[in-house]
Amino acid sequence: MIALTVNGKRHEVDAPADKPLLWVLREDLNLTGTKFGCGVASCGACTVHVDGAPVRACSHPVGEAADKSVLTIEGLGEGQLHAVQRAWIEEQVPQCGYCQPGFIMATAALLKARPRPTDQEINDALSNICRCGTYGPLRRAVHRAAALLGGS
Amino acid sequence: MKLTRRKAIVGGVLGAGFVGVGWWFAHERDRLGSRALFRVKPDEAGLNGWVKIARDDTVIVAVPRAEMGQGVHTALAMLVAEEMEARWDQVRVEDPPQDGVYRNLEILIDGLPFSPEQAGTVVDMAHWAARKLGGVLGVAATGGSTSTHDAWLPMRTAGAVARELLLMAAARKSGVPVKGLVAIDGEIRRRDGVAVARFGELVDFVGELGLMVPPPLKPASQFRLIGKPQARLDIPAKVTGAATFGIDVRRPGQLYAAVRHAPSFGGEVAGFTVRDGGRPAGIEEIVIVPGGLAVIGTSWWQAERFLDDGLDIKWRDGPEPHLDSATLWKRYEELLDTGSASLTRTLGTEPAASAPAQKLEAVYRAPYLAHAPMEPMNCTALFSGKSLELWMPNQSSTLMRLAAARAAGLSQDDVTVHTTFLGGGFGRRAEVDLAREAVACALQMPGRPVQVLWSREEDIRHDMYRPMAIARWTALFDGGLLAVTKKQVGQSPTDQFPKRAIGLPAQGKPEGNAVENPPYAFPWYRLEAVVADGVVPVGFWRSVGHSHSAFFDESFVDELAHALKKDPLAFRLELLAHQPRHARVLQTVAKEAGWGSPLAAGRGRGLALRASFGSIVAQVAEVEVADKEIRVKRVTCAIDCGPVVNPAIVRAQMESGIIYGLSAALHGEITLKDGAVEQSNFSDYEAVRLADAPEMVVHIVESGAEKVGGVGEPGTPPIAPAVANAVFAATGERLRSLPLRLG
Numbered sequence: 001m002i003a004l005t006v007n008g009k010r011h012e013v014d015a016p017a018d019k020p021l022l023w024v025l026r027e028d029l030n031l032t033g034t035k036f037g038c039g040v041a042s043c044g045a046c047t048v049h050v051d052g053a054p055v056r057a058c059s060h061p062v063g064e065a066a067d068k069s070v071l072t073i074e075g076l077g078e079g080q081l082h083a084v085q086r087a088w089i090e091e092q093v094p095q096c097g098y099c100q101p102g103f104i105m106a107t108a109a110l111l112k113a114r115p116r117p118t119d120q121e122i123n124d125a126l127s128n129i130c131r132c133g134t135y136g137p138l139r140r141a142v143h144r145a146a147a148l149l150g151g152s
Numbered sequence: 153m154k155l156t157r158r159k160a161i162v163g164g165v166l167g168a169g170f171v172g173v174g175w176w177f178a179h180e181r182d183r184l185g186s187r188a189l190f191r192v193k194p195d196e197a198g199l200n201g202w203v204k205i206a207r208d209d210t211v212i213v214a215v216p217r218a219e220m221g222q223g224v225h226t227a228l229a230m231l232v233a234e235e236m237e238a239r240w241d242q243v244r245v246e247d248p249p250q251d252g253v254y255r256n257l258e259i260l261i262d263g264l265p266f267s268p269e270q271a272g273t274v275v276d277m278a279h280w281a282a283r284k285l286g287g288v289l290g291v292a293a294t295g296g297s298t299s300t301h302d303a304w305l306p307m308r309t310a311g312a313v314a315r316e317l318l319l320m321a322a323a324r325k326s327g328v329p330v331k332g333l334v335a336i337d338g339e340i341r342r343r344d345g346v347a348v349a350r351f352g353e354l355v356d357f358v359g360e361l362g363l364m365v366p367p368p369l370k371p372a373s374q375f376r377l378i379g380k381p382q383a384r385l386d387i388p389a390k391v392t393g394a395a396t397f398g399i400d401v402r403r404p405g406q407l408y409a410a411v412r413h414a415p416s417f418g419g420e421v422a423g424f425t426v427r428d429g430g431r432p433a434g435i436e437e438i439v440i441v442p443g444g445l446a447v448i449g450t451s452w453w454q455a456e457r458f459l460d461d462g463l464d465i466k467w468r469d470g471p472e473p474h475l476d477s478a479t480l481w482k483r484y485e486e487l488l489d490t491g492s493a494s495l496t497r498t499l500g501t502e503p504a505a506s507a508p509a510q511k512l513e514a515v516y517r518a519p520y521l522a523h524a525p526m527e528p529m530n531c532t533a534l535f536s537g538k539s540l541e542l543w544m545p546n547q548s549s550t551l552m553r554l555a556a557a558r559a560a561g562l563s564q565d566d567v568t569v570h571t572t573f574l575g576g577g578f579g580r581r582a583e584v585d586l587a588r589e590a591v592a593c594a595l596q597m598p599g600r601p602v603q604v605l606w607s608r609e610e611d612i613r614h615d616m617y618r619p620m621a622i623a624r625w626t627a628l629f630d631g632g633l634l635a636v637t638k639k640q641v642g643q644s645p646t647d648q649f650p651k652r653a654i655g656l657p658a659q660g661k662p663e664g665n666a667v668e669n670p671p672y673a674f675p676w677y678r679l680e681a682v683v684a685d686g687v688v689p690v691g692f693w694r695s696v697g698h699s700h701s702a703f704f705d706e707s708f709v710d711e712l713a714h715a716l717k718k719d720p721l722a723f724r725l726e727l728l729a730h731q732p733r734h735a736r737v738l739q740t741v742a743k744e745a746g747w748g749s750p751l752a753a754g755r756g757r758g759l760a761l762r763a764s765f766g767s768i769v770a771q772v773a774e775v776e777v778a779d780k781e782i783r784v785k786r787v788t789c790a791i792d793c794g795p796v797v798n799p800a801i802v803r804a805q806m807e808s809g810i811i812y813g814l815s816a817a818l819h820g821e822i823t824l825k826d827g828a829v830e831q832s833n834f835s836d837y838e839a840v841r842l843a844d845a846p847e848m849v850v851h852i853v854e855s856g857a858e859k860v861g862g863v864g865e866p867g868t869p870p871i872a873p874a875v876a877n878a879v880f881a882a883t884g885e886r887l888r889s890l891p892l893r894l895g
Contacts, residue, residue: 023453027408032400033393035575037526038608042834045526073393085391092383092800095808096221097390098397098526098575123843129834131526131576132221133811135845137804 002066006031007075017063021055022046024062025072033073033101037129044128047102047109048072054109054125073101076108084108087145095132102128107142116146183306184313184366185253190214190246197358199317201253202310203232204246209338209352211238215245216254217303218294218547219386220525220577221808222864223801226384228303230797234377235311235370236318237335238351245385247571250549256293256302293548295582295692297765297862300797304860305369312367321357322348372795381800386573398545398572401532403601407436408452409593411606412459413444413614416827417687418470421445425464432458441592442585443614448593452605472687473827480824481517484622484684487641488515493680494660495667500676503635509628512715514708516625517889518700520822521618521693522837527575528611533590534601539566540591541601545574547582551653555584559591578812579692583616584653612837613829616652616691617822619643621666621700625708629716635676636712640704642666642697643690644683652689666697670705671734671763672727688824694812695865698764702869703817703876703890706760710877711886720759720877721747733855734761737770737790740853745772745788754778755785758877760870767793767861768853771810773846773874777882780894784814784846784875792853793861802863803850809867810848815839817872821891 001012006029013028025031025048034057037045041059048057049071050064076082081089084107094100103126110117110125117125122142130138185201192198195207204212213229225245233243248254315335322340323330326348333340339350349357372379389395414420421440431438435458437448445465449455459465503509532543533556540560546552549569557564574581586604593602606614621642628634646663650656662681669677693699713723721742728735738761742748745757754777761770774786789806796802819838823830831837876887885894 019451019453023451027451027453030402031393032396032402035397035526036399036528036605038834040608040833040835043526077392081392088391089383089387092387092804094221094384094387094390095223095804096219096526096574096576097386097395098573100390101393104391126842129526129839129841131524131578131812131815131839133808133840133845134804135811135840135842136807136848139842139845 002062004062004065004067005069007070007072013062015062018061020058021048021050021060021062021065021070022057025057031072031074035098035101037099037102042129043099043102044106045099045102047105047128049105049109052109052112054106071105073105076105082108083148084111084145087141087148091137091141091144093134093137093141095134099128099130103130103138107145110142111146111149115150117142183253184310185251189251189253190248195355197355199314199358200310201248201251202307203236203314205318205351205355207352207355209242209350211236211243211338211351213243213245214248214254216248216549217256217299218545218571218574218577218581220294220547220574220581222805223384223798224294224299225386226382227300227797227801228307229385230377230382231303231307232311232314234375235308236315237337239338240377240382242338242351243385250553250569255550256298293551293582294577295547295579297767297864297866301766301860301862304795308369309366312369313363316363316367317358317361318351318354320361321354325349325354325357378797379795379799382798384801395573397527397575398530398532398543399527399575399605401543401572401603403532403534403543405599406532406601406603407448407450407597408455409439409446409448409602409604410452410456410459411441411444411446411589411604411610412465413610414467414470415613416470416473417689419443419473420468422466422468424466427462427464429462431462435462437596438463439593439596441589446589446593446604448597448602452603456607470687470827475687475827476825477823480620480686481622484620484641487682487684488622488624488639491641491682493639494683495662495679495681497667497669497679498677499669500674502676503628509630509634512627512629512712514625514711514888516623516704516707518621518703519820519890520620520688521816521820522612522615522822522831523578523580523693524612524834524837524839525574525576525578525580528608529580529586529606530604531586531590532601532603533594535560535591535594535598537598539568540594541568541570542587542590543570543572544587545572545577545581546587547574547577547579551582551584552587554654555587556591559588560595578694579696580615582649583691608834609832612822612831612833616645616648616689618693618699619645619663619690623701623704625704627712627715633675633712633716635678636674637678638704639680639682640666640701641682641684642700643686643688645690645692645696647683648690649692663697665764666701668698668701668764670709671731671761672709672724673730674727694809695764695868698762698865698869699813699816700890702760702762703872706762706870706873707876707888710758710873710880719748724759724761733792733857734763734768736855737761737768737792737853740851741770741772741788741790744790744849744851745774747772754882756878756880756882758874758879758881760873760877762866762869764866764869765862766859767791767863767866769806769866769870771870771874773871773878775875775878775882777879777894782818782875782879782892782894783844784818786847787871787874788849788851789867790851790853791863791866792855792857793863793866794855794857794859796852796854799852802852805863806850806867807848809865810871811840811845813868813871814846814875817875817890817892819891
């Protein structure tokens with residue numbers, strides 16, 4: 001049994017330690033907001049936070065998340081919309097929407113570390129793939145979320 | 153043109169269809185559907201097949217098209233809400249059941265081997281026949297950028313009829329005659345402004361009210377919603393993780409299946425053995441599926457790992473187990489020289505044979521491409537013993553139902569298909585292979601839903617690819633242009649798809665939109681299209697034949713302009729004197745991009761124009777080349793798509809098409825070695841990411857054209873030639889093969 005906290009709730013999971021966190025979330029905990037895209041940590045669709053840091057959950061063994069705190073898209077707003085999610089709606093970012101939870105989680109982590117990121121810092125932190133090509137509104141939404149979080 | 157045989161075939165299929173269904177109605181009002189059709193629940197009242205109202209004031213619109221990011225749920229719901237006078241914030245959409253009124257009549261037309269320029273009785277008849285064929289087959293499909301065009305009249309009519317019924321219901325409730333009432337902002341008011349009832353308050357008063365004649369539709373000048381950027385209905389659920397994609401379907405007792413397919417095309421399982429460790433707890437069944445093997449278990453991750461670590465699979469090779477890309481290109485080059493064309497077309501006046509002329513010749517190449525939608529391929533199926541239920545991200549629920557019924561030996565009436573959100577489609581999700589695999593698995597597990605999910609590697613290696621293609625353009629000129637000819641070679645998805653999906657015989661015809669005539673007034677134009685055979689399955693990839701033909705055509709027009717020492721914009725405009733809409737789109741994009749203004753060293757601008765799916769799109773790409781690396785800095789885009797439903801979605805779709813096309817132009821290439829695809833994942837089938845996304849500006853040109861054009865695909869074709877032409881402007885180097893690589 002592996003113990004971990006997900007979205008503030010403690011769970012004991014009966015899974016092998018090498019099972020990726022992504023599949024524990026989707027299969028064992030039925031949290032399907034975190035998406036499977038490539039399985040090799042290339043596309044970022046599975047991005048979650050482990051102890052506050054962005055992690056590509058498809059390639060992160062659940063054993064490494066033992067006794068740690070995991071945050072997923074379902075828990076990001078703590079029952080409300082997080083500033084990043086609000087910015088995403090205001091800028092009308094998603095198209096098919098499949099990659100967006102990963103982008104939103106990566107953005108939330110970025111803004112915690114860098115409240116006013118430069119475009120270069122955004123490029124470096126958001127290396128996820130969106131096949132619909134929502135990059136234009138997405139970049140605007142990151143800046144808008146930064147402004148929302150800045151208390152304006 | 154060889155029309156006779158084609159006409160006979162279309163006619164033959166139709167004839168058979170008519171025997172079964174009788175006369176087919178063609179008018180919009182006949183697509184209203186009955187109110188019983190659209191699953192009316194307690195606290196709801198149906199108004200026709202497309203609209204329900206609910207006691208809580210919600211207006212529920214049937215959208216039988218797949219939402220794959222293109223905004224179709226929003227755009228089509230706007231058509232109903234506009235005429236119905238509903239408030240935009242009270243509208244939501246629902247996936248209706250499979251029924252003929254929801255079929256897409258326009259989608260088959262793009263499969264015909266004609267150009268839109270070729271008006272005339274035969275073409276009109278063929279279009280008419282395709283509409284009928286669509287009706288007979290009852291194809292509810294999403295593709296070919298046809299949804300809005302198809303829905304433009306029927307869904308507005310459904311909204312107008314719903315509004316009239318609500319007025320009658322309000323009259324019944326209030327005693328005020330209908331002509332003293334108006335519908336405004338989701339309620340019925342007296343003409344003096346006094347409120348009579350909100351829509352939701354009329355649920356009990358609709359009864360069996362009906363209309364004999366549909367009311368007239370609103371003139372565009374009275375539109376409140378159409379033509380203005382309305383918020384997308386699907387976005388709130390997509391930022392919280394609540395949106396249900398196919399991969400998110402969870403049913404009681406659900407199992408998961410991981411799949412491996414034979415490496416070479418057309419191969420299958422010859423046998424398998426379970427390794428020493430045996431079959432662990434959680435692995436429930438091993439099933440042979442078409443072309444591969446599925447492992448069913450309680451965890452997909454475990455089943456996937458068991459395929460790698462727990463089994464030895466022996467494969468039987470397909471017909472060409474040693475095929476590689478170099479060999480294929482050699483075959484295509486031979487076909488380019490000696491292959492006989494299945495379609496030949498000439499326009500204009502052939503120049504005299506003796507004319508002394510200079511010659512310009514260029515050969516262009518485009519590779520196979522995978523679709524690679526973000527959501528890996530999946531389908532969930534439940535076999536109850538007598539009936540089947542499928543939950544699936546798909547682009548044609550009726551084709552999935554047909555394929556599933558055939559695979560299970562059931563009647564179509566015993567199959568239900570639920571369409572989830574699609575994590576990207578791009579044409580891939582019109583294919584029925586996942587439905588067949590899921591049914592094969594479900595049949596082995598009666599009473600247990602089975603979710604078949606492919607790894608990304610399976611997706612990249614077992615797609616139905618955008619065809620690889622080769623073309624030779626030749627021009628004769630002598631001071632001025634005398635003649636151009638084009639010969640192209642490629643496989644045809646138009647031929648393969650109906651065979652795969654419904655078993656129709658292939659007709660040897662090229663992709664309709666790969667052979668559309670260029671809009672330019674060439675003095676003489678001759679096209680020869682050769683359909684290649686091959687083991688590689690090819691399918692509809694966003695913009696289909698336009699995706700390579702636009703590269704061939706617009707690169708060559710650019711080369712021709714330079715050969716004639718003309719500006720590429722001025723040269724195109726000269727040849728577009730008879731095409732005012734095309735010319736205006738070009739002039740708009742050129743002006744907005746600052747065409748002709750100076751650029752820094754190492755930078756260049758390139759122009760491309762392509763009309764596709766009823767819309768005209770031009771793009772100017774601005775590139776920077778340093779150390780043989782191409783960076784696309786800025787793309788300016790102009791589109792004329794006729795009447796605009798939601799300009800925000802039109803802009804988003806242009807940007808989307810540009811990025812999708814740019815990924816292909818800069819990175820996309822599927823190659824073969826030992827009969828198998830060499831690429832496997834985003835690590836070797838790369839896509840444009842945020843850091844490399846150009847700044848994009850989209851301008852909508854309003855020409856007053858009446859016909860609604862598509863927007864899902866037309867943004868893709870021009871970007872590759874625009875970038876190639878920009879690279880030439882920046883470096884003097886002409887790139888004639890995709891993906892674009894320097895040095």
